Amino acid sequence: MSETPKIIYTLTDEAPALATYSLLPIIDAFTDSAGVEVETRDISLAARVLAQFPDRLSSEQRVSDDLAELGQLATTLEANIIKLPNISASGPQLKATIKELQGQGYDLPDYPDEPKNDEEKAIKAAYDKAKGSAVNPVLREGNSDRRAPKSVKNYARKYPHRMGEWSQDSNSHVAHMSEGDFYGSEQSAIIESAGKLKIELKQKDGTTSVLKEGLAVQQGEVVDAAAMSSAKLRAFIGREIEDAKQRGVLFSLHLKATMMKVSDPIMFGIVVEEFYKDVLDKHSGALADAGFNPASGLGDLYSSIETLSAEQRDAIKADIDALYKERPSMAMVNSHKGITNLHVPSDVIIDASMPAMIRDSGKMWNANDELQDAKAVIPDRCYATIYQSVIEDCKQHGAFDPTTMGSVPNVGLMAQKAEEYGSHDKTFHISTDGTVVVSDESGKTLFSHDVAAGDIWRMCQTKDAPIKDWVKLAVNRARESATPAIFWLDANRAHDAKLIDKVETYLADHDTQGLDIRILAPVDAMQVSLERIRRGEDTISVTGNVLRDYLTDLFPIMELGTSAKMLSIVPLMNGGGLFETGAGGSAPKHVQQFLEENHLRWDSLGEFLALAASLEHLGSTFGNQRASVLARALDEANGKFLDSNKSPSRKVGELDNRGSHFYLAMYWAEALAAQDQDAELKTLFTRLANTLKEKESVIIEELNGAQGKAVDIQGYFHPDAKLASQAMRPSKTLNEALAMVAKG
Numbered sequence: 001m002s003e004t005p006k007i008i009y010t011l012t013d014e015a016p017a018l019a020t021y022s023l024l025p026i027i028d029a030f031t032d033s034a035g036v037e038v039e040t041r042d043i044s045l046a047a048r049v050l051a052q053f054p055d056r057l058s059s060e061q062r063v064s065d066d067l068a069e070l071g072q073l074a075t076t077l078e079a080n081i082i083k084l085p086n087i088s089a090s091g092p093q094l095k096a097t098i099k100e101l102q103g104q105g106y107d108l109p110d111y112p113d114e115p116k117n118d119e120e121k122a123i124k125a126a127y128d129k130a131k132g133s134a135v136n137p138v139l140r141e142g143n144s145d146r147r148a149p150k151s152v153k154n155y156a157r158k159y160p161h162r163m164g165e166w167s168q169d170s171n172s173h174v175a176h177m178s179e180g181d182f183y184g185s186e187q188s189a190i191i192e193s194a195g196k197l198k199i200e201l202k203q204k205d206g207t208t209s210v211l212k213e214g215l216a217v218q219q220g221e222v223v224d225a226a227a228m229s230s231a232k233l234r235a236f237i238g239r240e241i242e243d244a245k246q247r248g249v250l251f252s253l254h255l256k257a258t259m260m261k262v263s264d265p266i267m268f269g270i271v272v273e274e275f276y277k278d279v280l281d282k283h284s285g286a287l288a289d290a291g292f293n294p295a296s297g298l299g300d301l302y303s304s305i306e307t308l309s310a311e312q313r314d315a316i317k318a319d320i321d322a323l324y325k326e327r328p329s330m331a332m333v334n335s336h337k338g339i340t341n342l343h344v345p346s347d348v349i350i351d352a353s354m355p356a357m358i359r360d361s362g363k364m365w366n367a368n369d370e371l372q373d374a375k376a377v378i379p380d381r382c383y384a385t386i387y388q389s390v391i392e393d394c395k396q397h398g399a400f401d402p403t404t405m406g407s408v409p410n411v412g413l414m415a416q417k418a419e420e421y422g423s424h425d426k427t428f429h430i431s432t433d434g435t436v437v438v439s440d441e442s443g444k445t446l447f448s449h450d451v452a453a454g455d456i457w458r459m460c461q462t463k464d465a466p467i468k469d470w471v472k473l474a475v476n477r478a479r480e481s482a483t484p485a486i487f488w489l490d491a492n493r494a495h496d497a498k499l500i501d502k503v504e505t506y507l508a509d510h511d512t513q514g515l516d517i518r519i520l521a522p523v524d525a526m527q528v529s530l531e532r533i534r535r536g537e538d539t540i541s542v543t544g545n546v547l548r549d550y551l552t553d554l555f556p557i558m559e560l561g562t563s564a565k566m567l568s569i570v571p572l573m574n575g576g577g578l579f580e581t582g583a584g585g586s587a588p589k590h591v592q593q594f595l596e597e598n599h600l601r602w603d604s605l606g607e608f609l610a611l612a613a614s615l616e617h618l619g620s621t622f623g624n625q626r627a628s629v630l631a632r633a634l635d636e637a638n639g640k641f642l643d644s645n646k647s648p649s650r651k652v653g654e655l656d657n658r659g660s661h662f663y664l665a666m667y668w669a670e671a672l673a674a675q676d677q678d679a680e681l682k683t684l685f686t687r688l689a690n691t692l693k694e695k696e697s698v699i700i701e702e703l704n705g706a707q708g709k710a711v712d713i714q715g716y717f718h719p720d721a722k723l724a725s726q727a728m729r730p731s732k733t734l735n736e737a738l739a740m741v742a743k744g
């Protein structure tokens with residue numbers, strides 16, 4: 001091997017980006033001294049936006065398209081990427097980013113909601129590349145392997161998190177459609193030979209419009225299409241609003257408007273329109289003039305009506321307040337600020353929001369800042385039913401006990417934009433009544449759906465190689481951990497039925513003797529997994545992409561209190577490694593707290609675990625001995641970090657993210673001082689370990705003493721790097737100790 005590949009550490013958004021200002025200098029000090037190269041690439045929302053408009057920026061302002069570079073790298077053996085969570089931007093977040101960058105002197109155009117000419121269409125298309133889940137599908141060139149390592153499970157048993165109690169009388173429940181949804185309309189096919197597909201809308205008046213053509217498909221690929229009826233969705237929402245009022249429970253909506261960036265904002269908009277129907281109908285003219293877009297939520301209403309006369313504005317606000325008296329109470333995101341569940345499509349994201357509700361006794365926050373039973377509206381039946389199953393289990397058996405419960409690791413299908421991940425460019429908001437037809441080059445019809453104006457139609461693709469790889473990964477994980485594995489697939493769903501055939505075929509290629517591998521419908525799989533978890537037994541969930549997302553927040557949040565502590569590896573299909581940090585997102589609430597009181601409660605354990613796995617990969621794949629030494633020592637340090645409970649506290653003045661990084665550095669240095677495989681590293685890190693131990697109390701005082709006042713880093717999406725670094729590195733003593741080791 002001529003050159004050892006390097007580790008790429010990603011710069012992202014919000015809390016993990018802040019944490020990086022403190023952690024990266026520590027990582028650099030350790031890896032530099034061992035000759036392991038770590039480079040950064042910026043895939044933050046701001047950088048991705050800026051990369052779209054090089055011609056409008058000065059040479060100093062221009063940024064490279066790092067995401068495109070990493071997307072390419074992810075298809076190679078050399079890939080060794082540590083991926084921190086990033087914002088998958090909703091419309092309002094994208095617009096806020098553009099505004100912030102414009103304010104910093106970047107000549108960016110406004111986002112055109114309804115482009116009027118070709119130039120505006122091009123601008124919208126460029127921005128839309130940075131919108132929604134734009135990073136993960138590009139980098140995830142492999143399937144997902146997420147689990148809680150043994151040390152983490154032991155930590156949760158030793159320091160259990162709080163779980164809200166459950167009552168058998170809880171009125172909380174999940175509401176889903178019973179017809180007219182994606183689940184009920186799905187059609188699926190396996191492609192016999194590679195070719196191109198065409199998607200057309202045959203209108204009632206006899207004309208045909210092409211929605212997409214030249215859509216490449218591979219042999220053996222599973223394709224499917226489904227539609228969501230807007231009329232049936234509206235009727236369902238209307239009934240559920242009434243029902244929530246009757247039952248006296250909070251109304252809440254749980255979607256994935258970020259990852260499902262085309263379909264779910266439309267559904268979100270429909271719910272906003274139904275909930276606020278009377279007001280929106282009464283003021284339709286004024287709201288259209290103001291440019292209000294229901295898909296952007298009620299927050300957009302309040303900001304767009306600022307352009308109206310004071311009289312119009314007050315009338316609309318008064319009518320909204322009056323409407324709240326008629327409607328059921330709404331689940332709140334922030335009751336102090338009056339932010340409801342329907343304010344911003346990215347405030348309540350199902351993977352994190354449903355587990356939080358289950359952890360909090362099945363309740364959500366009401367306008368009086370109290371927890372209350374809630375109706376969780378999850379329109380589509382493909383995935384809604386699993387949550388009802390957990391709710392029923394908790395009502396019957398009470399909350400789960402983190403000190404005794406088993407674990408549900410996940411092997412998830414997601415490579416090469418599998419399933420809904422690849423639907424973004426094949427999802428259409430239907431403009432006129434007609435039939436959507438998908439045909440191949442021979443003219444054969446694969447799918448046909450009757451649709452009405454306003455419906456959502458979407459198509460997904462799942463390539464064969466990722467399915468094979470996923471089955472292999474599941475068998476390997478079952479074997480390595482001697483744990484039963486369940487494929488969560490529903491024979492009554494067209495797509496899943498095709499996957500079941502493939503799974504059965506590919507399982508036959510493996511030695512499965514002695515393994516317990518089952519295929520069960522999601523609700524049954526959930527019940528079996530919950531029964532086992534209550535007995536302290538582990539069960540691997542082997543799922544498609546959406547359930548991967550949902551379950552890898554749900555189980556960690558129940559088992560560990562957070563998904564931040566997950567080991568989250570993506571073995572890339574061409575041999576490289578993508579090491580994700582935890583299974584959660586970029587924790588916007590943590591940034592709010594940081595800005596207000598200079599305390600960052602972000603838990604970087606996910607980064608620590610990912611770094612150890614990345615170093616180990618470098619050592620084992622490319623024979624880099626020093627990387628292996630660093631990896632083993634970091635592994636030990638992680639164990640000690642957990643055992644000593646040095647995770648950040650939630651309270652200002654106590655140990656925060658920066659203090660936890662200090663302890664990691666000290667334990668890592670101690671482990672390197674204790675090893676005997678590399679004498680040079682031993683000497684170097686013995687010095688650092690001694691210094692850090694000696695100065696522990698001064699450093700902690702410097703770190704915790706900096707807290708308690710507001711911080712200004714001049715930007716949210718694109719803060720000033722120097723100010724952010726200063727804020728995140730307030731201990732002169734620690735900085736000097738690290739500089740010493742970096743010099744060697």
Ligand SMILES: NC(=O)C1=CN([C@@H]2O[C@H](COP(=O)(O)OP(=O)(O)OC[C@H]3O[C@@H](n4cnc5c(N)ncnc54)[C@H](OP(=O)(O)O)[C@@H]3O)[C@@H](O)[C@H]2O)C=CC1
Pocket residue numbers: 084085086087088089136258346347348349352353562563564582583584585586587588589590601602603604606
């Ligand atoms: N891999 C990725 O790139 C992902 C990105 N996202 C993006 O993240 C953003 C926020 O999404 P959201 O649904 O709010 O989910 P998050 O997981 O970011 O946050 C929900 C809550 O989880 C807890 N949490 C998550 N990570 C940590 C951590 N490392 N340390 C401590 N607590 C943690 C926090 O709870 P508490 O406040 O109680 O401390 C937090 O408020 C969105 O923009 C979304 O698109 C989401 C998921 C994955």
Ligand SMILES: O=C(O)CCC(=O)C(=O)O
Pocket residue numbers: 088132133134136137258259351548549552583584
């Ligand atoms: O890509 C996204 O938007 C979210 C991804 C996510 O939540 C996950 O992978 O768990």
Ligand SMILES: [Mg+2]
Pocket residue numbers: 351549550553583584
């Ligand atoms: Mg998720």
